[in-house]
Amino acid sequence: MEFRQLKTFRVVAELTSFTRAAEQLHLAQSSVSAQIRGLEEELQVMLFDRIGRRVLLTDAGRKLYDYARRIEGITDELRSEVAGERYARGSLTIRMPETLATVYMVPVIEEFNREYPDVRLIFINCADRQLARELNAGRIDLAFLMTDELQMQDVKVVMLKSEELVLAAAPTHLLASRRSLELLDLTGQTILYPKTD
């Protein structure tokens, strides 16, 4: 039995749903299933009655839920009591293109604020060529950018997502009537596209 499982269990119990618990915990639904199954096997007792696609606590589950709450309460206390204070507070300065921010960041910021209310987030528009220098100088902590590949010394780069590029044209445009296009068809056309810089 581990804290991880206990937390997962508590969330499932509160949401009465494996799927929604998985979303909230940023896990796949199958992982939530596996964790609950692990608990049930270790304790040799069913924690949920699976009635159709509804999930509800058994007697044992209700007992465990109370314990889980209690234990999580104590560990929270422990953290603030024992931890060298600075447990996620301060500020993060993030560089990212405005378009990215508006599309992706709203729910992220909401959740981040819930989890770390004492951390201030500072966004600076666009990521530019001096990224590495800015990161190393400590002027910024993180940067998101749109590009197809990137390697930088002393900077950790992770690919997060890839997106399909879609061509949009005015209905009156010469190419608008075409069913499909090759990249070559764009030769000579004026196109507008997102750039990292």
Add this chain to the structure above:
Amino acid sequence: MEFRQLKTFRVVAELTSFTRAAEQLHLAQSSVSAQIRGLEEELQVMLFDRIGRRVLLTDAGRKLYDYARRIEGITDELRSEVAGERYARGSLTIRMPETLATVYMVPVIEEFNREYPDVRLIFINCADRQLARELNAGRIDLAFLMTDELQMQDVKVVMLKSEELVLAAAPTHLLASRRSLELLDLTGQTILYPKTD
């Protein structure tokens, strides 16, 4: 932070030794080091003062120790309260050579009894050729035997230990004066040696 780390921390704190804690927990010393380091990193605080080869709790460590005790107490309560009772009780029937038992089993049995007081251990002398049948029939649960290799269908076999074979002779024996021996020197000699059967 996981239960595993917390337990390891508690044992280290009680024995004031990484090495002895590792023994008690059946872990390598390096694993204990890693777990404590993990805790210290997560909580951003040193838990032990490493003064030379002596280890003693810091203030934060003392606080954490109290919490660890408390949390372990609660989880024990949880187990007996929630678990479907039958948490390790019953009996285990084990076949093993008497010589092995006397050499290795005494401390094992002591510890096992401490951990699982409700499990009865039944030892039967020697492991014989019908091992597989006995295991599958459920007459025995486990068997230890001395041999150099073994494969059995439907039976899980694990190599636990290998031992050096030492030749012992009477001081008056012809070979006793020799500094070293080849296996061939034993040709024609009557030798006495352990057998699995």
Add this chain to the structure above:
DNA sequence: CGTTATAAATCGTTTGTAACGATTAATAAA
């Protein structure tokens, strides 16, 4: 009563973390 949508379980694969053994560095004891 079939169809669709939704939810959990299951399966095979990939990934990440823990444990290990061996070695090093440090220090206490001989």
Add this chain to the structure above:
DNA sequence: TTTATTAATCGTTACAAACGATTTATAACG
């Protein structure tokens, strides 16, 4: 100084968690 002991470190291996895809079951709907 030498030896013994202890924790830290490093590279490897093995195990367990997470994942995505699929299956199974059932509730909701036309």
